[in-house]
Amino acid sequence: MDLIRLRTLRELARCGTMAATAEFLHLTPSAVSQQVAQLEREADVALIERRGRGVVLTPAGTRLVAHVERILVILDEARSELAQMRSEIAGELRVAAFPSIAVALVAxxxxxxxxxYPRLEVVVADLEPQESLSALSAWQIDVAVVDDLAGASKARQEHYELVPLTEDRLHVLLPTRHPLASHSALTIADLQEEAWALDSTNSSFGEFIGNLCRRSGFAPRINAHCAGFEMVAAMVASGNSISVVSGLRLLRPLENVTAVRLAPAIERKILLAYRKGERKHPAVTVFLDEAIRTAGVLEGYQRGER
Structure with a gap:
């Protein structure tokens, strides 16, 4: 059986539709359908059933996907062993991270x-945490730096390991002359009358902030849905909005804004994920070791400065 077709079936099981699978694999729905049909001919058994606009695996498809998972882990182990036999750390390591952690930690x-390691080429992709975990499971990247807002299920964690790196403390971002900017700490409830700027490209973080507000008895009045943190900072600096931001965003100076800590403290965990079977891969090992070292430096800074 062809490995590419086996991976296509695996992603179809995860995505649930031909269209979603095609988008994830950068194929056409027709190509996905043809790959699965060819795999069914090779296996001489039906592997999927169409249900409305989606598909579900047959019992044979479910068993085959379980075997595919094991095969891919074994391939990862083989890849790691071969890499260990090289005399130097070289090749390409694909890493995904969301913007705030990419700026503060990954860079x-x-x-x-x-x-x-001059011959090690680290290629970085800007992906949100859940996208990173999906890309990791699909062998599109090798390492993902995520937060615990991604809500990774236990089923998915069967396929990768998670290593804690650091904790990120959230802060209120205010215009420097805002009446609340002189406070030493603020609660979420203190912000219920304010207009908010939020980074709309980060769905998990935005949802998390919205839930924080609702638990405090209000829905945030958003006057700026921003495509990135640069616009958030500009809306706050100009006096139009306030925001709640990652403490990692404050490692670089921001003009005309004041950061005030939240009380009680609200933190999210930053974690590194890699596929099971690749912990001993030399490139993954050196990246993880350097990530732990760099995260320790950031954590010390936050303890000292915040």
Whole structure:
């Protein structure tokens, strides 16, 4: 059986529709359908059933996908063993991270690894946590830096390991001359009369902030749905909005804004994910070691400055 077709079936089981699978694999729905049909001919058994606009696996399809999962883990282990036999750390390592952690953590990691291992090419993709975990499971990346807002299910964690790196403390971002900017700490409830700017590209973080507000008895009045943090900072600096932001965003100075800590403290965990079977891969190992070291530096900074 062809490995590419086996992976296509695996992603179809995860995505549930031909269209979603095609989008994820950068194929056409017709190509996905043809790959699965060819796999059924090779296996001489029906692997999927159409249900409305989606598909479900037959019992044979379910068993085959379980075997595919094991095969892919074994391939990862083989890849790691072969990499260990090389005399130097080289090749390509694909990493995904969301913007705030990419700026604060991943960029210095890549810089340090370039100096230490000139033949190791680290390629970074800007992906939200849940997208990163999906890409990791689909062998599109090798390492994902995520937060615990991604809500990874236990079923998915059967396929990858999670390593805690650090905790990120959230802060209120206010215009410097805002009446609340002189406070030493603020609660979410203190912000219920304010207009909010939120980064609409980060769905998990935006949902998390919305839930924080609703638990405090109000829905945030959003006057800026921003395509990135740069616009959030500009809306706050101009006096139009307030926001709640990652503490990692405050590692670089921001003009005309004041950050005030939240009380009680609200934190999210930052974690590194890699596929099971690849912990001993040399490139994954050096990235993880450097990530833990760099995260320790950031954590010390936050303890000292915040």
């Amino acid at each position: 210095p990691i890549v810089h340090n690894l370039r100096l230490a």
